[in-house]
Amino acid sequence: MDTSEKMGISKSCYENSFDNELISSPLPPYQxxxxxxxxxxxxxxxxxxxxxxxxxxxTSPPRPQNDFILFRRDFYAKLRVEGIKMKNGDISRLVSEVWNQQPNEVRRYFKLLEKLAIERHNEAFPDYKYSPKKSNAKKPKSKNTRQMNNNIERFPAIYNEMSEETLEEPKTTLEIPLNENTNVIDPNY
Known part of the structure; x- marks a missing residue:
């Protein structure tokens, strides 16, 4: 029984010799x-x-995992083993940076793992077919824009007065006290 059979990996996933080496190697390119x-x-x-x-x-079943998701799952497990606690957003940014720095051998290794993941997914969900749902609704405006528009509608007099003031000359000038510790660049220099 070869290494791939011990791991439960079918031969269809690694028909070329490079893939075979990656799977059966005692030291894969990524631990x-x-x-x-x-x-x-x-x-x-x-x-x-x-x-x-x-x-x-x-509902439809979960989508199959791609190479990056597999890398992220393993990377997250590595952080947990080392006792590092981070927010998910920070983890995702870190994983993205680390993933982009990985050599081609590591990326190929995870591409092979992606093929295995797709094969396992097909076994678990044989009738699965990816069908994205298109949204016909327009994307909502950002919260700040909506809030600003609501305030303009509710208090038009205040916003009209504010817009007129911005067109006028400033009523006061800013005076900065100068001393020897103030770093000012001379505009005539």
Missing amino acids: LTIEIEELVSPPKNSRKAKKFQKNPHS
Whole structure:
């Protein structure tokens, strides 16, 4: 029994010799924190997976994981093992930076893991077909713009007065007390 069979990896995923070397190598180009089988299996604890488990007929199954998502999952596990606690947004920015610095061998390794993840996903959800939902609604304005428009509608006199004031000359000039510690650039210099 070869290494790939021990790990439960089918031969269809790594038909070329380079892929075979990556999978069966005792030292892959990237040291994983999570076991390969667990990493490439569809996650059971994501929001989408939990929603699908509760009611499989009302929602679609979670999408298969791509190479970056697999890298992020393993990277997050690595942070947890090291006891590092960060906000998800900060983790995502950090993972993105680290991912962009990875050599091609590591990226190819995760592309192969992506193929395995897709294969596992197809086994778990054989009828899955990705069908994005197009939104016909216009994107909402930002909160600040909406709030400003609401205030203009509710208090037009105040905003008209403010806009007239901005067109006038300033009523006061700013005087800065100068002393020897003030760093001022001479405009005539």
